[in-house]
Amino acid sequence: MRSLTLEGVSFWYPATDSPALRNVSLHVARGEIVALVGALGAGASTLLLVAADLAPRVTGGRLTGSAARHDRSGIVLPTPWTQASGMAFSVWDEVAFGPANLGWPTHEIARQVDRAIEQLELAPLASRDPVTLSGGELQRVIIAAILAMDPGLVLLDEPAAELDSDGARTLWRLIRRLAKDGKAVLLATSTLDALPEVADRVVWLEDGAIRAVGPPDLLADVAACDAGLGTSVATVWRTSGLPGPYPLTVAHALRRWR
Amino acid sequence: MIPVLRLDGVSFSYGSVPALADVSFDIAPGERVALLGRNGAGKSTVVRLIAGLQRPDEGTVWVGDWDTRDCAPEELARRVGSLFQHADQQLFASSVRDDVSFGPRALGVGEREVERRTDDALEDLDLTPHAAHHPYDLPPALRKLAALAGVLALEPALLVLDEPTIGLDRALRARVTRGLLERSAAGAALLVITHDLTFAAETLERGLVLDRGTLACDEPLAALLGDATRLEPFGLEPPPVAALSAALDLPGRPVRAAEAARELARVARGRPAP
Ligand SMILES: Nc1ncnc2c1ncn2[C@@H]1O[C@H](COP(=O)(O)OP(=O)(O)OP(=O)(O)O)[C@@H](O)[C@H]1O
Numbered sequence A: 001m002r003s004l005t006l007e008g009v010s011f012w013y014p015a016t017d018s019p020a021l022r023n024v025s026l027h028v029a030r031g032e033i034v035a036l037v038g039a040l041g042a043g044a045s046t047l048l049l050v051a052a053d054l055a056p057r058v059t060g061g062r063l064t065g066s067a068a069r070h071d072r073s074g075i076v077l078p079t080p081w082t083q084a085s086g087m088a089f090s091v092w093d094e095v096a097f098g099p100a101n102l103g104w105p106t107h108e109i110a111r112q113v114d115r116a117i118e119q120l121e122l123a124p125l126a127s128r129d130p131v132t133l134s135g136g137e138l139q140r141v142i143i144a145a146i147l148a149m150d151p152g153l154v155l156l157d158e159p160a161a162e163l164d165s166d167g168a169r170t171l172w173r174l175i176r177r178l179a180k181d182g183k184a185v186l187l188a189t190s191t192l193d194a195l196p197e198v199a200d201r202v203v204w205l206e207d208g209a210i211r212a213v214g215p216p217d218l219l220a221d222v223a224a225c226d227a228g229l230g231t232s233v234a235t236v237w238r239t240s241g242l243p244g245p246y247p248l249t250v251a252h253a254l255r256r257w258r
Numbered sequence B: 001m002i003p004v005l006r007l008d009g010v011s012f013s014y015g016s017v018p019a020l021a022d023v024s025f026d027i028a029p030g031e032r033v034a035l036l037g038r039n040g041a042g043k044s045t046v047v048r049l050i051a052g053l054q055r056p057d058e059g060t061v062w063v064g065d066w067d068t069r070d071c072a073p074e075e076l077a078r079r080v081g082s083l084f085q086h087a088d089q090q091l092f093a094s095s096v097r098d099d100v101s102f103g104p105r106a107l108g109v110g111e112r113e114v115e116r117r118t119d120d121a122l123e124d125l126d127l128t129p130h131a132a133h134h135p136y137d138l139p140p141a142l143r144k145l146a147a148l149a150g151v152l153a154l155e156p157a158l159l160v161l162d163e164p165t166i167g168l169d170r171a172l173r174a175r176v177t178r179g180l181l182e183r184s185a186a187g188a189a190l191l192v193i194t195h196d197l198t199f200a201a202e203t204l205e206r207g208l209v210l211d212r213g214t215l216a217c218d219e220p221l222a223a224l225l226g227d228a229t230r231l232e233p234f235g236l237e238p239p240p241v242a243a244l245s246a247a248l249d250l251p252g253r254p255v256r257a258a259e260a261a262r263e264l265a266r267v268a269r270g271r272p273a274p
């Protein structure tokens, strides 16, 4: 079952001549995790905005082709601190803000909020004022606030950017669990080394167009390494001049080495 | 020689929330220091204290021979360039170039020198093609990079950078590394907060770890990043290159990609072909 279908999508930001997305066709199924990778400016963030129906609706600009969502979506922006409601004086109320706006009954709001707070390990911060949190603490709150709305299509732009190693591991594990529960997940990240364990498919964007799609092994390809999109291990292997195929992870390298 | 920065028994609380407890360390000119630790460990609080936006409850923050308690943030900016965690929101000029030149101009540097510093900083971070753009037409990662250029253009004795590489691709990260290495070679000290341990390994040489507001660790970064058991209590794990070196037992356990590749090639040459 598809959650998101993009067919031949091109997109221009207002007052620009060259498109930020060029003829992109992509679908994301329920239960699937798709990761967008590419150089900065290659179009991953724009693609997420299109998937969230924020571009062009909110950003302005022009879209050709078609973008169809088959589930309600929720997006975590790369600037999560701009997503706080500004109306809540506790973390719990911040996370409840979205669900309350969906008009759910009180007990359902409480159930979703409690679950999201637990998933992001925010219980110790639940009564804190969101404006007093550290960067990583706030990023977790915003992720929880989006997940508390129970979106079927989860869109995440650099969701681990400010998280510590433990927090990032918890997040990636949570994303796997969301997919297992049938959510569709589309994410953009520059943390390539996390993807072998997280993504089902990797989409390589270059200059607004899809250059390649494949399993995470894509991140050990010669071409990906040369474009700065190889995992750290694959890149070290390539730089060393050892023959391919390059190992994707430390575990692969160890098997190769023995 | 006077350290560029000295924290001497610094404690700080936000009301009832304790953030730092009795933190002491020195940084010498040209030193490249990583400040690591969990979310909420107190890293950004250190930045705010050094920038003079907060005053310590106890202890003293010395920037050279200035006690930050006696200095306004504008004065401290003559010696310290601070990049805040959410600096992408602090751009206000109508072009990237104007934003980058604002700092040196405010310091009263001559106009030719302002131009030179602005050009250098933009070039160092590969921002020259964006110089005429409005900051808010750029993606957040580039806005933060533009803010970093503004900090470099101050050419301060001490650079304090909170998460300088968020959302950057590998080429731009390498660019930041190179720019910072050049500044450090010219004598600037670096104190860099980052969760990106790969970037830290490539760029920095000494590791400080804050653990719930106390300084838990101060040692050479490469040794620390290669040691999973030392990192584990702080919620950190070795970056992939360090993990690779350990797994393959590469000589010298390199933590930087180029060195690991060199060792890997050397060891592979000495092995019988599979
Ligand atoms: N204005 C504030 N009022 C109350 N508490 C605060 C305030 N700012 C920060 N804190 C708390 O102080 C502690 C240290 O915060 P700080 O921002 O220094 O953490 P950090 O190490 O930078 O974390 P991160 O990696 O998430 O950015 C945290 O527990 C945080 O919640």
Ligand SMILES: [Mg+2]
Binding pocket: A134, A135, A136, B043, B044, B045, B085, B162
């Ligand atoms: Mg911080």
